[in-house]
Amino acid sequence: MNNKRKNFLEKRYKSEKRFQLFGLASISLALIFLAIFLIKIFSNGYSAFTKTWIFVEVNYDRELLLLEENPSSEDLNNADYYDIAYQSIIALDPEVDESSETFLIEMFAYNYELEIKNYLKKNPSDLGKIVKLKLTASDDIDQINKGNYPRDIPEENRRVNNYQLKIFDMLEARGDIINTFNLSFFTNPDSREAELAGIASSFMGTLFSILVCLVFSFPIAVLAGIYLEEFAPKNKFTDFIEVNINNLAAVPSIVFGLLGLGVLINIFGLPRSTPLVGGITLSLMTLPTIIIAARASLKAVPPSIKEAALAMGASKMQTTLHHAVPLSMPGTLSGTIIGLAQALGETAPLILIGMVAFVNTIPGSPLDPAASLPVQVYIWSESAERGFVEKVSACIMVLLIFLITMNLTAQIIRHRFEKKWS
Amino acid sequence: MKSKISAKGVNVYYGEKQALKNISIEIGEKEVTALIGPSGCGKSTFLRCLNRMNDVIDICRVEGSIKFDNLEINSKELDVVRLRENVGMVFQKPNPFPKTIYENIAYGPTIHGLVQSKQELDEIVETSLKKAALWNEVKDRLHEIGTGLSGGQQQRLCIARAISIKPEVILMDEPCSALDPIATAQIEELIDELKNEHTIVIVTHSMSQAARVSQKTGFFHLGNLIEFDSTEKIFKNPGNQQTQDYITGRFG
Ligand SMILES: Nc1ncnc2c1ncn2[C@@H]1O[C@H](COP(=O)(O)OP(=O)(O)OP(=O)(O)O)[C@@H](O)[C@H]1O
Ligand SMILES: [Mg+2]
Numbered sequence A: 001m002n003n004k005r006k007n008f009l010e011k012r013y014k015s016e017k018r019f020q021l022f023g024l025a026s027i028s029l030a031l032i033f034l035a036i037f038l039i040k041i042f043s044n045g046y047s048a049f050t051k052t053w054i055f056v057e058v059n060y061d062r063e064l065l066l067l068e069e070n071p072s073s074e075d076l077n078n079a080d081y082y083d084i085a086y087q088s089i090i091a092l093d094p095e096v097d098e099s100s101e102t103f104l105i106e107m108f109a110y111n112y113e114l115e116i117k118n119y120l121k122k123n124p125s126d127l128g129k130i131v132k133l134k135l136t137a138s139d140d141i142d143q144i145n146k147g148n149y150p151r152d153i154p155e156e157n158r159r160v161n162n163y164q165l166k167i168f169d170m171l172e173a174r175g176d177i178i179n180t181f182n183l184s185f186f187t188n189p190d191s192r193e194a195e196l197a198g199i200a201s202s203f204m205g206t207l208f209s210i211l212v213c214l215v216f217s218f219p220i221a222v223l224a225g226i227y228l229e230e231f232a233p234k235n236k237f238t239d240f241i242e243v244n245i246n247n248l249a250a251v252p253s254i255v256f257g258l259l260g261l262g263v264l265i266n267i268f269g270l271p272r273s274t275p276l277v278g279g280i281t282l283s284l285m286t287l288p289t290i291i292i293a294a295r296a297s298l299k300a301v302p303p304s305i306k307e308a309a310l311a312m313g314a315s316k317m318q319t320t321l322h323h324a325v326p327l328s329m330p331g332t333l334s335g336t337i338i339g340l341a342q343a344l345g346e347t348a349p350l351i352l353i354g355m356v357a358f359v360n361t362i363p364g365s366p367l368d369p370a371a372s373l374p375v376q377v378y379i380w381s382e383s384a385e386r387g388f389v390e391k392v393s394a395c396i397m398v399l400l401i402f403l404i405t406m407n408l409t410a411q412i413i414r415h416r417f418e419k420k421w422s
Numbered sequence B: 001m002k003s004k005i006s007a008k009g010v011n012v013y014y015g016e017k018q019a020l021k022n023i024s025i026e027i028g029e030k031e032v033t034a035l036i037g038p039s040g041c042g043k044s045t046f047l048r049c050l051n052r053m054n055d056v057i058d059i060c061r062v063e064g065s066i067k068f069d070n071l072e073i074n075s076k077e078l079d080v081v082r083l084r085e086n087v088g089m090v091f092q093k094p095n096p097f098p099k100t101i102y103e104n105i106a107y108g109p110t111i112h113g114l115v116q117s118k119q120e121l122d123e124i125v126e127t128s129l130k131k132a133a134l135w136n137e138v139k140d141r142l143h144e145i146g147t148g149l150s151g152g153q154q155q156r157l158c159i160a161r162a163i164s165i166k167p168e169v170i171l172m173d174e175p176c177s178a179l180d181p182i183a184t185a186q187i188e189e190l191i192d193e194l195k196n197e198h199t200i201v202i203v204t205h206s207m208s209q210a211a212r213v214s215q216k217t218g219f220f221h222l223g224n225l226i227e228f229d230s231t232e233k234i235f236k237n238p239g240n241q242q243t244q245d246y247i248t249g250r251f252g
Helices: A003-049 A073-078 A082-090 A098-105 A112-122 A139-146 A162-174 A200-231 A236-249 A253-267 A275-299 A303-311 A316-345 A348-352 A373-381 A386-421 B043-049 B080-086 B101-111 B118-131 B151-163 B181-194 B207-213 B231-236 B241-247
Strands: A050-059 A130-136 A177-181 B003-014 B017-028 B032-036 B060-068 B087-090 B169-173 B199-203 B216-221 B224-230
Touching (some): A003 A386, A082 A098, A098 A162, A139 A162, A200 A236, A200 A386, A253 A275, A275 A316, A303 B151, A316 B101, B003 B043, B003 B199, B017 B199, B017 B224, B032 B043, B032 B207, B043 B199, B080 B087, B101 B118, B118 B151, B118 B181, B181 B207, B224 B241
Parallel strands (some): B032 B199, B032 B216, B087 B169
Antiparallel strands (some): A050 A177
16 A cells, blocks of 8 residues: 555544544533533432421320210311310420410421321321321421521521521430421422422323323324325425425414414313313424424335335325335334423413413313423422422422433334334 | 237336337237346336336326226226236335235235135235245244345245236346346246246346246337347347347447
């Protein structure tokens, strides 16, 4: 090999190396950003998955409750638990003076009375006994316990006063403060109180919205894609439709929200704030994405396979349904997942159709009012309490896990199809 | 010999470009007609006229009359599904469906409703594969994917697929270009056997193959049918100088 060619070859190798380095660098950069993002979200949010409880000895005094022996469950439900709840809590500090009693009460979530009542409803035989119960701590105590609030700042800047801190330390030394997995974050609907707020409503809202979106957009989009790609005559009119589908994919989502509000709610009278309306609105956004993906993957089916089917005497429709469509499915599904993932994170259109309303019930069907995960993130991020800050991050984590699950499912379905077809 | 397909004054255009010029040819029933000629002369184009496969090419336009028995192939009213059921095709490049070997063969009989039971279908699959000289190689893996076979095996699979619905006419576009001599000999044997019941039109680049398998030979050049006669005459005593040059390899 002469020198000139050798140099040339070296140059080629060098440029190849450089190219690989650039690729590696950009991937590393992307990964670093991703890692920073995930670490930030996780470090902010992981504490939302635990919850602080305070043990309290509750005296289910029959006389204070004004109950007879062996009361019916209705009686148990109607009894007034205020007194025993109050007494049990202020008994935590035997030397408490009257002015500090509210401080003690404020260490608990506002629904302490309900928790005490629910326990007795479940264990009616404990009537007349003294039971050690764990009650949900207030958000401030929760944050102190998790170390999210500084303790060494002046009292007037603190949300927990010196007296409460003293009691907290005393209880903790006694082992009466415990930290457990925060199940209620997943089972509770939204609440004004951070310690009680959960994602059940928004999670179900998102789930229903995505399902509605899938049901409305997938069949329509796939049929539209098949028709446009395989059957429609190629003329000015279909060109016009094609241009408009591409335009539709670029329309800002808030416009679809207005459409949902104006048409679905105001004209068709569908119920406001429901996943049904949310899902249909989102499906307007996913439709063009899926149509474009379906057409692209139909176009990518080798013509030789279609010709083979046609030459065997298959009709146009048989050729399409037996060969082209199955081969295009992996691509179409990828497009569908991309579309759904976009829809999953959409906030603006859902706010417009009212899925931003404060919902403290868990929706059982797409016709019940609900929030959605991204809207929940938006709502909580408006609140100042530290308890909501960690919940925002936790909610984002749930959203991400939702997304990953969706992508994995798509991967598995894709894999099935590919295994079957190639 | 009765003619099965008769083309009269066929012109084919790809857009502005004319690919076939005034072709007239009579394809005899139950004999093998070979089409030879240099690359790009329009052999495949002509073959695709016979089962209307040119329909799928938007820019392609076919003029003239092509009669299949008494049916006008080149007519708008023609039912192409019925035509293709009777005029099968093996393409130049193997194009099995990305499905199992079994499904590849079973597809035609199934869509045309030729079988009543799984047993009948199994039988068709077996005889088709046997005729295409592929059975021994694939009998143990009928449910593996057809595209996983070697190129030559794929081509034989396509032949088996084409004969599975017993078309009256079989069009073959260089069916042996990807095959080794043994498989080629088997296919030639198959063609010999098929001609008892089917009419065959085969495009080939191998002079010896044309001479071995065909009764009639047509020589194409630059979109013209230069000469069409009995194979014996074409190879022993061609009437045209160009034909003479081409078959003796002194062409171009
Ligand atoms: N789809 C097409 N679009 C435009 N031109 C085409 C198309 N198919 C074939 N042609 C042209 O038509 C002419 C004939 O092509 P054809 O494929 O029939 O040749 P052939 O004789 O089969 O050649 P080969 O032996 O190489 O297969 C060629 O000049 C080719 O460029
Ligand atoms: Mg050809």
